[in-house]
Amino acid sequence: MQLKITITYGELRADFEGDPADVYQSVLKFLEKNIPAYSLASKLRSSAGVEEILDKIKDWVSYDSSQGIYLRTDLSKLPTAEALLLYASTRYLNKLLGHSDSGEFLASEAASALGKPEKTVSGRLSELVQKSLLKRVGRGGYTITPYGLDYLVEFSSKR
Structure with missing residues (x-):
């Protein structure tokens, strides 16, 4: 089924x-x-749960209308597993808000963002997949799961 929407705003x-x-x-x-x-608030209303997640992780992320959600913390200072979940959550939330075409990421991208060796990151990614906090997608890609988002929110509330 196809969805069709027409938007008129002034002369646009x-x-x-x-x-x-x-x-x-x-x-x-x-x-x-x-x-x-x-x-951002009006966009968040259409994405159930996103507003709550952003509120809970606000110490680590910021929002800009041109960049979307971006990290404002040094991921290398967090435990690797939690840093990976935080990185994965920003990718996922940016996809939900229309700032990215995909919420997926590769181990090499995460290693670069975390400033940690790819071998270390790959090991933690495997552990997070086993715990169902992340899931593998496609050829070598990863994305956060709803359980992973819940875990991250819980971790952030304990900080």
Whole structure:
């Protein structure tokens, strides 16, 4: 089934048609780009749970309308497992908010972001997959699970 949405804002007009998930992402991108008053809060209302997650991890992340959610903490100072979950959560949340096409990441990307050897990161990724905090996707990719998000929120509340 195809979803079709037409947006008219002043003299701007945009038509979106396709898979509902793709249309949703396109609408978010359009609104963010063309309507400056379109705030993070209004976007969060449409993504159940995102607002709560961001509130719980606000000591580690910030939001900018052009960059999306970005880390504001040095991941190398956190335990590797928690740093990986935090990195994975920013990728996932940026996808939900339309700032990224994918919430997935590779071990090499995570190693670079954490400033840790890829071998160390790969070992921790395997452990997190075994604990169902992350899941493997595609060829060597990873993404956070709902359980992983819950774990991260709980970890952040204990800090």
